[in-house]
Amino acid sequence: AQSVAQPEDQVNVAEGNPLTVKCTYSVSGNPYLFWYVQYPNRGLQFLLKYITGDNLVKGSYGFEAEFNKSQTSFHLKKPSALVSDSALYFCAVRDRLNYGNNRLAFGKGNQVVVIP
């Protein structure tokens, strides 16, 4: 079975400081990995994904994530956080061996609070 762990409920960061949101995953085979963001009163919005190739993936709004197979991690990063980055961030994984029905396993989400 595939699963995602997002260990922190909330991440607080000062505006202008680097932002990191942690994600570790578990799959039987190799993963497809995704990050989604949810702003207040909105649905989830795609940020970036890892399929294959370069371990560093760049996405929307200056976000990037690094795939680390040995640590089974896919942490989301942004060099300089903005107040507008305050939102709920979800990591998701799909097993390449079992992707029928688009079966994504989501984490519980991390609330990011960027302090002015």
Place this chain on the structure above:
Amino acid sequence: ETGVTQTPRHLVMGMTNKKSLKCEQHLGHNAMYWYKQSAKKPLELMFVYNFKEQTENNSVPSRFSPECPNSSHLFLHLHTLQPEDSALYLCASSQDRDSGANVLTFGAGSRLTVL
């Protein structure tokens, strides 16, 4: 707007009521999904439709009844719900069901409160 529209945005219902949630997508996608979002829990996949055919019911209680009349519309019929069913219900769509790298496009959700 993301291309996936959900109505109503907010719904309050009693345990004996019958109501429906509606989802519409204008993206030309062939797969549609219902998810349940509860605070501090992972998103729960409820139902999957591919080309109007239901391909997954993720052990959802029968008080939730989905309907997909065409690839652009998805409904979730609700009856005799319980207070623990209060949550944000998200509709999503994707190009198809089986491409592993598919990205989901979500609607803004319907916030359901069961009294």
